[in-house]
Amino acid sequence: MKQKRxxxxxxxxxxxxxxxxxxxxxRDLFSAEILTAQTNDTLLIKQALEFAPNMVVxxxxxxxxxxxxxxxxxxxxVFAGEKAxxxxxxxxxxxxxxxxxxxxxxLRPTLQAVNLGKAVALANKETLVVxxxxxxxxxxxxxxxxxxxxxxxxxxxxxxxGENNNRISKIVLTASGGPFLGKKPNxxxxxxxxxxxxxxxxxxxxxxxIDSATLMNxxxxxxxxxxxxxxxxxxxxxxxxxxxxxxSMVQFEDGSLKAQMxxxxxxxxxxxxxxxxxxxPNDFPRYDFKKPQTLSFEEPDIKTFRNLGLAIEALKKAGNxxxxxxxxxxxxxxxxxKNRIGFLDMTEVVEQTMAKISFIENPTLEEYFxxxxxxxxxxxxxxxx
Amino acid sequence: MKQKRxxxxxxxxxxxxxxxxxxxxxRDLFSAEILTAQTNDTLLIKQALEFAPNMVVxxxxxxxxxxxxxxxxxxxxVFAGEKAxxxxxxxxxxxxxxxxxxxxxxLRPTLQAVNLGKAVALANKETLVVxxxxxxxxxxxxxxxxxxxxxxxxxxxxxxxGENNNRISKIVLTASGGPFLGKKPNxxxxxxxxxxxxxxxxxxxxxxxIDSATLMNxxxxxxxxxxxxxxxxxxxxxxxxxxxxxxSMVQFEDGSLKAQMxxxxxxxxxxxxxxxxxxxPNDFPRYDFKKPQTLSFEEPDIKTFRNLGLAIEALKKAGNxxxxxxxxxxxxxxxxxKNRIGFLDMTEVVEQTMAKISFIENPTLEEYFxxxxxxxxxxxxxxxx
Numbered sequence: 001m002k003q004k005r006x007x008x009x010x011x012x013x014x015x016x017x018x019x020x021x022x023x024x025x026x027r028d029l030f031s032a033e034i035l036t037a038q039t040n041d042t043l044l045i046k047q048a049l050e051f052a053p054n055m056v057v058x059x060x061x062x063x064x065x066x067x068x069x070x071x072x073x074x075x076x077x078v079f080a081g082e083k084a085x086x087x088x089x090x091x092x093x094x095x096x097x098x099x100x101x102x103x104x105x106x107l108r109p110t111l112q113a114v115n116l117g118k119a120v121a122l123a124n125k126e127t128l129v130v131x132x133x134x135x136x137x138x139x140x141x142x143x144x145x146x147x148x149x150x151x152x153x154x155x156x157x158x159x160x161x162g163e164n165n166n167r168i169s170k171i172v173l174t175a176s177g178g179p180f181l182g183k184k185p186n187x188x189x190x191x192x193x194x195x196x197x198x199x200x201x202x203x204x205x206x207x208x209x210i211d212s213a214t215l216m217n218x219x220x221x222x223x224x225x226x227x228x229x230x231x232x233x234x235x236x237x238x239x240x241x242x243x244x245x246x247x248s249m250v251q252f253e254d255g256s257l258k259a260q261m262x263x264x265x266x267x268x269x270x271x272x273x274x275x276x277x278x279x280x281p282n283d284f285p286r287y288d289f290k291k292p293q294t295l296s297f298e299e300p301d302i303k304t305f306r307n308l309g310l311a312i313e314a315l316k317k318a319g320n321x322x323x324x325x326x327x328x329x330x331x332x333x334x335x336x337x338k339n340r341i342g343f344l345d346m347t348e349v350v351e352q353t354m355a356k357i358s359f360i361e362n363p364t365l366e367e368y369f370x371x372x373x374x375x376x377x378x379x380x381x382x383x384x385x
Numbered sequence: 386m387k388q389k390r391x392x393x394x395x396x397x398x399x400x401x402x403x404x405x406x407x408x409x410x411x412r413d414l415f416s417a418e419i420l421t422a423q424t425n426d427t428l429l430i431k432q433a434l435e436f437a438p439n440m441v442v443x444x445x446x447x448x449x450x451x452x453x454x455x456x457x458x459x460x461x462x463v464f465a466g467e468k469a470x471x472x473x474x475x476x477x478x479x480x481x482x483x484x485x486x487x488x489x490x491x492l493r494p495t496l497q498a499v500n501l502g503k504a505v506a507l508a509n510k511e512t513l514v515v516x517x518x519x520x521x522x523x524x525x526x527x528x529x530x531x532x533x534x535x536x537x538x539x540x541x542x543x544x545x546x547g548e549n550n551n552r553i554s555k556i557v558l559t560a561s562g563g564p565f566l567g568k569k570p571n572x573x574x575x576x577x578x579x580x581x582x583x584x585x586x587x588x589x590x591x592x593x594x595i596d597s598a599t600l601m602n603x604x605x606x607x608x609x610x611x612x613x614x615x616x617x618x619x620x621x622x623x624x625x626x627x628x629x630x631x632x633s634m635v636q637f638e639d640g641s642l643k644a645q646m647x648x649x650x651x652x653x654x655x656x657x658x659x660x661x662x663x664x665x666p667n668d669f670p671r672y673d674f675k676k677p678q679t680l681s682f683e684e685p686d687i688k689t690f691r692n693l694g695l696a697i698e699a700l701k702k703a704g705n706x707x708x709x710x711x712x713x714x715x716x717x718x719x720x721x722x723k724n725r726i727g728f729l730d731m732t733e734v735v736e737q738t739m740a741k742i743s744f745i746e747n748p749t750l751e752e753y754f755x756x757x758x759x760x761x762x763x764x765x766x767x768x769x770x
Contacts, residue, residue, distance in 0.1 A: 158641065162547015166664040172674055239674045249646070254664040255671050256653055257646040258543065261634070268641055279551040279639040286640050289557055289624045289682050297678040 001278055005033035007089065007118075009109050010100030011047055012040040014205040015123040015149065015270060019098050020047060022271045026280060033094040036085055038105070039063070045070040052076065054093060057084045059105075085109050092116055098149070098274065099124040102207050103330050104372055107131060111365075117142040121273035123149035125224040126330075130323045131368045132227030146228065147273040151202075152221050153228055154269035155247035155260035160229070161277070163252065168229065172249040172257075173221055174241040175300060176201050176264075178213040181242060184304055191343040193336065201244035201264040210333045214346055215300060219311020220329075223322045226315060233316045238308065240298045245287060263287050306347045310354065319361040320371040321354065327375035328353035335383045353379045386663055390418035392474065392503075394494050395485030396432055397425040399590040400508040400534065400655060404483050405432060407656045411665060418479040421470055423490070424448070430455040437461065439478060442469045444490075470494050477501055483534070483659065484509040487592050488715050489757055492516060496750075502527040506658035508534035510609040511715075515708045516753045517612030531613065532658040536587075537606050538613055539654035540632035540645035545614070546662070548637065553614065557634040557642075558606055559626040560685060561586050561649075563598040566627060569689055576728040578721060586629040586649040595718045599731060600685060604696020605714075608707045611700060618701045623693065625683045630672060648672050691732045695739065704746040705756040706739065712760035713738035720768045738764045 006023065010016045011032075023030040032051035037044040038059035048056050048071055057079045058067045064080035071078055079088060082105075089097065089112035097113035098121045099106050106124030113120050114135060122128070127135055139146050148154050152173050160168075179198050180188060196213040197206060204212070211217035222236045244264040251257045262268055263285055271280055302309040307329070314325040332349040335341045341349070357375050360367055391408065395401045396417075408415040417436035422429040423444035433441050433456055442464045443452045449465035456463055464473060467490075474482065474497035482498035483506045484491050491509030498505050499520060507513070512520055524531050533539050537558050545553075564583050565573060581598040582591060589597070596602035607621045629649040636642045647653055648670055656665055672678075687694045692714070699710040717734040720726045726734070742760050745752055 158643065160547075162545075162662075163664075164662065166662075167666075237674065246644075251671070252664045253666040254653060254656060255647055255667060255669045256543065256657065256664065257672060259631075259644045259646055261642040261644055262640055268639060271639060272641065277547075277549065277551075279548075279637045279641065281638040282640060284640045286636070287642060289622065290684060292684075293682040295680040295682075297674050297680075299675055299677075 001029055001275070003028065004030050004095045004274065005093070006030055006274065007034035007094035007097045007113070008032055008100065009034070009036045009085070009089070009097060009106065010038075010102065010124075011035040012037040012043040013100055013102060014203070015098070015100035015266065018267050019100065019270050019274065020051065022267065022274060023051065025282065026275075029280065030274060034088055036088070036101075038101075041066050048074070048076050055079065055088055057088050059085060086112055089113055090116065094118065096121060096274065098270075099127065100149075102205055104130060104326065111135060111138070114139045114142060114144045114146075117144045119145040119147065121147050121149050121270070123270070125150055125220050126326055128224045128227045129220050129326045130372065131365060132223065132322075134365050134368070136227045147276050148224070148228055149266075149269050149273045150221060150224065151264070151266065151269045152248040153225060154272055156225065156229060156250055158260045158272065159250040159258035167253045168231065168235060169251045169253050169255070170235045170237055171225060171229065171231065172237045172239050172251065173218060173225065174239055174244070174246050174248050175215065175218040176212065176244045177240045177242050177300070178215065180213055181240065185344060188304070188343050193339055196336070196343065200242070202266070204266070206337055207330070207333055210336060211329070214307040214343070215305035216307035216311060216329055216346075216350075218300070219308045219315070220326065222311060223315050233312070236315075238300050240300050241295065243295055245293075245295055261287065307350065310347065310350050314354065317359070319359055320357075320363045320368060321359060323363070323368050323371045324354050324357045324375045325350060327372045328379040331376050331379035331383065341383055349379050349382050352382055386414055386660070388413065389415050389480045389659065390478070391415055391659065392419035392479035392482045392498070393417055393485065394419070394421045394470070394474070394482060394491065395423075395487065395508075396420040397422040397428040398485055398487060399588070400483070400485035400651065402428075403652050404485065404655050404659065405436065407652065407659060408436065410667065411660075414665065415659060419473055421473070421486070423486070426451050433459070433461050440464065440473055442473050444470060471497055474498055475501065479503065481506055481659065483655075484512065485534075487590055489515060489711065496520060496523070499524045499527060499529045499531075502529045504530040504532065506532050506534050506655070508655070510535055510605050511711055513609045513612040514605050514711045515757065516750060517608065517707075519750050519753070521612045532661050533609070533613055534651075534654050534658045535606060535609065536649070536651065536654045537633040538610060539657055541610065541614060541635055543645045543657065544635040544643035552638045553616065553620060554636045554638050554640070555620045555622055556610060556614065556616065557622045557624050557636065558603060558610065559624055559629070559631050559633050560600065560603045561597065561629045562625045562627050562685070563600065565598055566625065570729060573689070573728050578724055581721070581728060585627070587651070589651070591722055592715070592718055595721060596714070599692040599728070600690035601692035601696060601714055601731075601735075603685070604693045604700070605711065607696060608700050618697070621700075623685050625685050626680065628680050630678075630680055646672065692735065695732065695735050699739065702744070704744055705742075705748045705753060706744060708748070708753050708756045709739050709742045709760045710735060712757045713764040716761050716764035716768065726768055734764050734767050737767055
């Protein structure tokens with residue numbers, strides 16, 4: 001494999017730092033061409049000094065000078081601001097984008113990579129949740145491979161290699177159930193930020209950890225899966241699997257199920273997406289069948305975890321509804337993380353925003369951007385009341 | 386897919402009758418070109434009248450006249466005897482052999498198919514256990530695809546499609562543990578034929594059902610896997626999985642595990658091998674994640690189920706040792722089925738035969754045949770004492 005030049009968007013986040021670990025362990029296979037961060041200038045500088053990228057972008061323009069001065073003696077070019085993120089993504093100087101930016105902010109740079117026909121290792125599920133139809137259509141036109149990094153979608157992707165024209169009967173997305181599995185609304189109403197941030201199996205960023213606790217994450221993954229694998233809502237099943245060992249499954253038309261399994265460790269799907277179709281030997285911990293093990297499965301409790309039901313509703317409604325869902329959810333989660341609203345209030349914000357914002361059946365990209373803005377404003381107004 | 390002409394060796398057995406169900410349900414994809422049976426003339430005649438094969442072979446020459454007369458008004462040619470099985474297999478009139486003959490008797494016809502460069506759907510594990518080196522080497526030379534039908538090996542084969550040059554770290558063969566899982570020698574010593582024939586999950590022929598009860602079947606599968614997938618003994622792990630839902634797993638060099646799953650139903654791997662690389666829609670029952678489910682895993686008890694330990698010893702020793710193991714085991718199992726020896730005696734027969742017969746490190750095919758004969762004679766002499 002020739003060395004892949006990686007444009008690492010969101011290099012200081014949970015996905016980004018682990019991707020750099022993969023690069024550090026496989027310098028012959030990968031180089032860091034671009035690193036970007038939103039606000040964490042200190043870590044971005046440290047990473048730039050270690051990986052000597054061609055360019056870095058700091059989203060927060062106020063931090064431009066600090067980064068610029070710190071990298072003054074190096075060959076690394078420094079840019080700042082939201083617009084620079086898009087512009088740098090549009091430069092034909094890398095082989096693969098690792099889209100690790102959290103939330104809606106990841107959409108525009110990812111679209112630029114797709115426009116260039118670049119391979120995208122997609123950790124930013126919101127890109128597909130918000131505008132999956134446009135992104136996947138464009139990827140097909142431009143020949144851009146979209147390789148998922150989410151452990152569930154990576155599992156499905158791995159199960160599909162070599163199956164060529166064999167049709168999918170359904171996919172089964174596994175969900176740990178999060179820290180509040182089995183709890184009821186009378187418990188959830190009092191849940192606080194710090195408790196919700198304690199995921200039983202996975203170490204992830206704050207936004208996705210809260211989404212896991214509410215099961216919204218699984219709903220977003222259903223929408224992401226629809227676009228990645230060209231599925232109908234009826235072909236996507238969610239199953240609670242508290243041990244997080246089976247990362248997801250595919251059932252084919254002949255009834256055969258294929259599953260991808262392992263310890264819950266994001267490094268594996270990150271590395272897989274970066275190196276695909278090659279698998280790289282590593283020393284990540286292995287799941288061990290020498291100890292007695294039990295894997296269990298049950299249906300999700302959609303009556304209690306209403307976010308999942310709302311996401312399924314948006315999935316089925318389609319159009320700009322998933323965009324509305326996602327925008328409202330982002331506002332709600334950040335408000336919860338700031339202790340401004342309660343755990344169950346997040347669902348209220350999403351539900352009311354979905355009821356309020358105008359539905360568009362076949363939105364243009366511009367209409368997705370407008371929908372996102374409107375939904376955020378309305379969701380924020382609910383919180384400020 | 387153009388219609389595949391199937392040479393169905395062992396058409397009246399458990400695998401054969403299910404393969405004919407697959408053909409009956411997919412007449413556009415498959416035709417039965419050759420049907421063979423050892424002794425069951427009644428069923429062979431019935432099958433020939435239904436599927437109108439080009440040829441049938443009845444192994445038992447005494448039954449030739451009955452079959453010949455019953456098919457007198459048809460276009461089906463009738464042959465009889467062991468030699469005819471080989472001769473018919475050597476005719477270039479079919480596209481795929483389904484090798485469903487039980488035991489060592491399946492080796493010679495299968496070798497003929499491989500010599501012709503025909504695809505072989507291999508349900509006869511003894512072919513590889515006895516002479517895997519020769520069979521697989523010849524298959525490679527002749528371009529004959531060997532597609533496993535055993536559910537475990539089919540699972541591994543399905544997990545490997547599309548992985549191309551990605552190296553296997555290990556495979557994990559799952560074993561139900563059979564009807565006597567958790568039992569100790571003081572229980573096993575009194576086990577009778579009818580009890581051992583009651584497998585908790587799988588409906589199979591008598592020989593393999595007894596082998597499942599003693600765990601010899603899993604040992605034979607380890608040896609089969611070695612040849613099919615070009616593995617070292619250290620790369621082959623056996624795990625007890627009483628629910629028989631995960632049919633086996635592959636772990637790659639990056640630590641990722643892939644599994645193939647489903648209800649225990651031989652029709653699926655039979656159909657998969659026949660139609661590969663295509664998957665055919667069907668109405669076989671599906672595993673259902675809507676009910677709460679538990680899958681468990683534990684290490685096999687090799688101290689109690691000593692046959693598995695003997696098979697691992699033969700696997701490691703290689704040469705003609707697996708051939709000796711298999712021959713002795715066939716004699717022992719049929720003696721047990723005739724209530725001539727006890728459950729634990731089967732292990733004694735195998736162990737003593739392995740100790741007695743001369744070891745050959747790199748046997749010729751002829752030496753395998755000789756080894757088989759010697760081992761059978763010695764094993765039989767132990768039983769007749």
